[in-house]
Amino acid sequence: MGKWFSKLYDPVMEPLERLKFRYIRETLIHKAKGNVLEIGSGTGLNFPYYTQAVKVTAIEPDPTMRKKSLKRAEHARVPIDVILADAQALPFPEHTFDTVVGTLVLCTIPNPEKALNEIRRVCKPGGHVLFFEHVRAEHSLLGRLQDWMTPVWKRVCNGCHLNRETLETVKKAGFTIVHVEKHNNGILLMIEALNEK
């Protein structure tokens, strides 16, 4: 992982956070209940918004990002542990979590299908998944622009793909979609789904 990316993540994100992301994070994260898993928690930008969780276990494979998140974990309203781990091979037994959260992460994980299968395994039957993701636009011209930009974008932004069709991938993994909220011409999605087994 590029160290510069981890170090510059918070300042680079700040304008977007102010404009829209903070509102989305707050709305989504507030819904996380019970024993919660957050995948790819980065610098912990979601941590201030957990209000209903009993406990949060966050996993993050980048040591620099994990380290940055520890201060936010300390100041959170609920207990948060941050573990170095990969969402494609989660180190937890099946049916452990009531809610699984992921924000701006399925765009970056090398094999999102594998990660979603792991999430399905560790999430309790009837448990909730909450995602906030940027996706490929439905608008064909914008979608093609995202396709065109992705090879370079991926290199600069630590593997982030601009053109993944994440809602479809979540459905294909077997989750039942409960609610989708679209922002910015459908490029940003808030997804709530159930792990019905």
Ligand SMILES: C[S@@+](CC[C@H](N)C(=O)[O-])C[C@H]1O[C@@H](n2cnc3c(N)ncnc32)[C@H](O)[C@@H]1O
């Ligand atoms: C764009 S950042 C988003 C960070 C944070 N979730 C947020 O909303 O600000 C993408 C995150 O995905 C993490 N990531 C990349 N590959 C991963 C994997 N295989 N498993 C879990 N997290 C991963 C990165 O380390 C990084 O923290």
